[in-house]
Each structure stands twice: as C-alpha cells, then as structure tokens.
Amino acid sequence: MLDRVPAPALFVVSGLTQYAGAAVAVGLFARLGAPEIGWWRIALAALVLVLWRRPWRRTWTVRDLAWSAVFGIVLAAMNIVFYVAIDHLPLGTAVAIEFCGPVAVAAVTGRAWRERVAIVVAAGGVVLLAGVTLDSGLPRDDVVLGLAAILAAAACWAGYIVLGRRVARDGAGIDGLAVGMAVGSLLFAPFFAHGGGEVLTDPALVALLVVVAVCSSVVPYGLEQSVLRRVSSATFAVLLALLPATAAVIGAVMLQQLPTWPELVGLVLVSGAIAMTARPSVPRAQPPTAPVPPA
Numbered sequence: 001m002l003d004r005v006p007a008p009a010l011f012v013v014s015g016l017t018q019y020a021g022a023a024v025a026v027g028l029f030a031r032l033g034a035p036e037i038g039w040w041r042i043a044l045a046a047l048v049l050v051l052w053r054r055p056w057r058r059t060w061t062v063r064d065l066a067w068s069a070v071f072g073i074v075l076a077a078m079n080i081v082f083y084v085a086i087d088h089l090p091l092g093t094a095v096a097i098e099f100c101g102p103v104a105v106a107a108v109t110g111r112a113w114r115e116r117v118a119i120v121v122a123a124g125g126v127v128l129l130a131g132v133t134l135d136s137g138l139p140r141d142d143v144v145l146g147l148a149a150i151l152a153a154a155a156c157w158a159g160y161i162v163l164g165r166r167v168a169r170d171g172a173g174i175d176g177l178a179v180g181m182a183v184g185s186l187l188f189a190p191f192f193a194h195g196g197g198e199v200l201t202d203p204a205l206v207a208l209l210v211v212v213a214v215c216s217s218v219v220p221y222g223l224e225q226s227v228l229r230r231v232s233s234a235t236f237a238v239l240l241a242l243l244p245a246t247a248a249v250i251g252a253v254m255l256q257q258l259p260t261w262p263e264l265v266g267l268v269l270v271s272g273a274i275a276m277t278a279r280p281s282v283p284r285a286q287p288p289t290a291p292v293p294p295a
Contacts, residue, residue, distance in 0.1 A: 002226040007227045010224075010226060012242060016246060017215045017219040018215065018220050021041075021213075024208055028208060034083040039189070039192035039193060042075070042213075048213060048218050049174065049182075052178075055175040064172050067167055068167055068175075068183070071160070071176065074156050075164075076187065089146035091130075092130035097154060098153050099240070102238075102241075104158050105161045105233050105237045106237040110234035115232070115234040115235060118277050121273040122273035123241075125273065129245060129263055129266035129267070161236055161237060164225065167228075169229060224236075227239065238274065239274065245266070245267055
C-alpha cells in the first residue's frame with residue numbers, strides 16, 4: 001500500500017514523527033545524557049520492530065544478515081553521534097552540516113545532471129531553513145566536539161543511504177531494519193547502556209523513551225525503507241531536504257511562527273529541487289527500424 005503513496009508525502013509524515021520524537025528526546029538529555037538517549041532510542045526501536053516483524057520467520061542468507069548488520073551499526077552510530085552534536089551545537093547549524101552526507105551521496109551516485117544540480121539547490125535551501133549562524137557564542141571545546149560529532153554523523157548518514165538502499169532492494173526491507181537495529185544496539189550497549197536498571201524501574205521514563213523510539217526511529221526509518229526501494233540514492237538524498245522544510249511549514253501552521261525571508265527562499269529552493277527529481281528523464285528518440293518482410 002505504501003508503494004502507491006508519493007515519496008515526498010512519505011517524507012512529510014516521516015518528518016512530522018521525527019520532530020515529535022526529537023522534542024521529547026531533548027527534554028530527557030538532562031536525565032540520561034545525549035548519547036545514552038540515542039542508544040535507548042535504537043534499542044527500544046529494535047525491540048518494537050523485532051516483536052512486530054518477528055524476522056526469525058524469514059529465510060536469511062549469510063549475505064543478507066551481514067548487510068543488515070552493517071546497516072544497523074551505521075544507523076546506531078549515526079543516531080548516537082548526532083545527539084552528541086546537538087548537545088554541543090545549535091540545532092540549525094548541526095542539521096545544515098550533517099546534510100553534507102546526502103550531498104556527497106548525490107554527487108557520487110547521481111548519473112544525470114538534474115540530480116546533481118538538484119542536490120546543490122536543496123543544500124542551499126537547507127542552509128537557509130536551518131538558520132545557520134557563524135557566531136554561536138559557545139565555548140571553543142564545545143564547538144570542536146560538536147563539529148567532530150556532526151561530521152561523523154554526516155558520514156554515517158551517507159552510509160545509511162547507500163546501505164539502506166541495498167537492504168531495501170535485496171528484499172529484506174523492514175525485517176532487515178529490525179535485525180540491523182538489534183545488532184547495532186547490542187554493539188554499543190557496553191558503552192551507553194549503563195544505568196539500565198534505574199531506567200527500567202521508572203515506568204514514566206520508559207514510556208517517554210518508547211515514544212522517542214517509535215516516533216524517531218520505527219516510523220520514519222520504516223517509511224524510508226519503502227522509499228529507498230523505489231528511488232535512486234541520489235534522488236533519496238534530495239528528498240531528505242524535505243525534513244527541515246516540513247519543520248518550517250509546521251511551525252508556521254501550528255505555532256504561528258511565520259517564516260522569515262531566508263526561510264521562504266529556502267522553502268522555494270527545496271521545492272524546486274524536489275520538482276527537478278520528480279520529472280522523469282526523457283528517453284532519447286530511437287531511429288525507426290525498417291519493417292521485416294514476411295517469410
């Protein structure tokens with residue numbers, strides 16, 4: 001059924017759920033710490049997906065399991081380092097820098113001039129929408145750590161696009177996502193799962209973490225598996241620009257936060273980039289062939 005829904009519409013839904021989860025997650029940073037929240041998000045999302053999909057019923061090849069595991073490790077690392085970054089950098093700056101990952105994917109994998117131009121246009125829109133400022137007023141150590149974390153997140157985001165498309169195209173889809181998240185959460189558990197006993201004895205905290213996991217991981221990554229199966233890596237990278245664009249629109253509609261002129265220009269640029277990738281390439285006309293005489 002999801003295959004009938006246009007890819008941009010799925011990204012809008014993905015963005016809405018991610019912002020809801022992010023709003024809850026930021027409020028928990030003081031209680032658990034940013035990287036710990038990132039780990040719990042992946043671990044609980046893996047639990048939800050495994051209970052829902054029951055991937056053990058599927059016939060797996062060693063190759064499918066290996067690609068799903070690598071995909072999940074990169075996905076878990078991306079979430080953890082991104083949460084570290086936004087704990088030390090302004091959110092807008094972090095989002096704009098992280099978009100270097102999709103830009104790199106589109107630049108390397110894009111086969112048509114339209115895809116490469118579209119990613120440049122989309123990147124300009126993201127910078128305007130994110131409200132990047134050069135003077136953050138933060139301590140130098142925070143800026144250095146934040147930049148290192150967000151550049152690592154950008155590299156992981158690029159890996160997520162390439163590996164996620166491979167998992168989706170191989171047919172594992174959401175089952176592969178479930179297995180990958182489980183592997184990723186187990187790999188990082190020795191570093192970020194400390195204090196788990198205290199967390200699990202607080203039902204209210206567990207409930208909030210489940211909301212973060214479902215809204216920020218289960219729903220958006222599940223929808224993105226559907227999109228990755230249908231579009232190229234370069235087109236998917238451009239579509240990711242819809243995430244900050246959706247935030248600006250929702251802020252204007254629901255919170256009466258009217259967009260500034262730079263944000264309006266950013267919305268126009270992102271919309272133009274999406275339109276460029278939505279137009280199919282016109283195949284080159286083939287010369288007519290001579291009719292074959294009857295035998």
